[in-house]
Structures are given as C-alpha cells and as structure tokens.
Amino acid sequence: MSAQILTELARAKVNLDLTVLGRRADGFHELDSLVAFADVGDIVTLDLDGPAGVHVAGPFADGIVGENLASRALALVARAAPGIRLGHVRIDKQLPIASGLGGGSADAAAVLRLLERANPAYADRLDWAALAAQLGSDVPVCLANHACRMTGRGEVLAPLVDFPMLPTVLVNAQSDVPFDKTRRIFAELAASAWNGTPQPVRDGATLDGERRRIRDSSASAVAVFVGYLGQRHNDLEAPALTLIPSLETVLAALRHDRLSNIVRMSGAGPTCFALCRSLDDARAVASRVAARHPGWWVRATQLG
C-alpha cells in the first residue's frame, strides 16, 4: 500500500483593514476586518502512516517559542474524537513567525483541514469551526481559507464572493518582536486615547456602499476594493508603532515607491503590505525594496 500523505498550503493571512469596535467583558476585542489570503505560505503535510506528532523545518522553524499551535490542534482533535485517525504533521515554515500574517494560525487551521480530509466520517460529527476558535482568534478565518469579512472576536465570518485577485507586496523587516506582541498591542490600544467602548465604523465607508457606487461605472472589481480600502485603517497600527518602532521604516519604504497604492500594516504587525495595480508593479516594488534592504523578508504575491 502506498504511503498516505496529504498536503495543504497554510497561506499567509492579510488584514486589509482592521477596526477595533470595543473591548468585551472577557478581555477580547470586537473586531471588523477584511481578510484575504496570499499565494505564499507554509507547506503542511500529514503522513497518515506516521506517529502522531509535529515536526517543523524550513527557514523560520527556529523562531517558534513555546508549544506549536499545530501540536495543540492535533491534541485538541484527539481529545474531541478519541477514535479519529491522526498522523505525523510536517511543517515547512516559510512565513516569518509572529508577523501579523497568521502563520501559526494558518498552520493549525491546515492541520484541522488535513484531519478532516483524512477522516471524512468526522466531517459533520465534529464542529471544526468551534475547534478552530478554541485555538485562537485568527484560526477560524484561516480554516475557511478564503477572503472573508471577519467580526466578533474573529470567529464570525462572512465570505466575500467575487473577491478579485489583488496584486500585493508583503514586507517584514525581521526585527525582534515580543512573543506576546498581539496581547501587548491590544493593551497599548486600551491605554491610548481609544476609549474602549463600542464604536460605529468611523468613516461611514461600507463595502456594499462602495460596490453600489462603482456598479454602474466601468471600474473593475479591483477598483471597488481599492476604493473602499483607501478609506479604511488598521486601528492596531498606532499602538504597534509604539511597541515596534522599526515598523515606521517599513511603512516609509513602501510609501516611498510610486507604484505602491495603499500601504498598511496587517493584523498586529509587523508585516506591512502595499497594494499595487498589477502583479508586474508588485514585483517591481518588491525587487526595489529587497535591493535596498537585503535583510528584509519581501514577497510579491496576489491576495484572493
């Protein structure tokens, strides 16, 4: 019998915008964020003939601190369904760690997808989305693995149909970040002028409104999203700049390039992105930034 190996790409998650609507009684924050996925990511395989466990290799394998979220995913499923078929998970870690691209969450979500594929009888018997939410706020959207509007703590997902491919450059300066960066950035936000009470979406921009405005014009689907996103923000950018000052250099390097359209931080950072008009433009921006900053992680990609 041939070895049974299944593979998933744990794609980089990008928060195209992120509004913090309020702080909940449980300490988590209510969010509103458009999330899309890049065509770069970690490669996650499940060897059904191997012993249950997780092995991490690849350029960013050494950066993982504490228990791997993928190991927690495996243990969580084993507890929830004692008879389920597990296996050996191998992660080829291509994404920088703790970078705002949801790499650890995407790995854990890929493990859930692999286990669901390996155990079709459990597809309906386990609540995979609920298991994902137990692992972390970004794991449900990574499990869905397609462009979504994400609300609640991160677990309420509305798929974005007809989402266009958005040519994008991703940049991470690979500077040291605290391992509990996300918690500290939310705490920093609470300590700032932001008053922590639920806010309406500040600028009144809505994706539906933008779609209506563009529908009768000749603008492309890319223009719809870029028009909308141009009016949006990432509320975590200001507190992240306090905690990770090198972020400013990355934002400035991307803003400096005339082919960069919208420039913003993803998630709790420090990876930033620039949306471009075409993949050729994104490649040109990426090669200029990489030439000027050889130590940075830079990728031209398409979000979708």
Ligand code: C5P
């Ligand atoms: O869910 P996750 O483990 O990724 O969250 C890390 C930390 O980020 C949480 O402990 C919390 O402090 C903060 N967080 C939050 N609101 C969210 C998501 C994360 O306050 N919606």
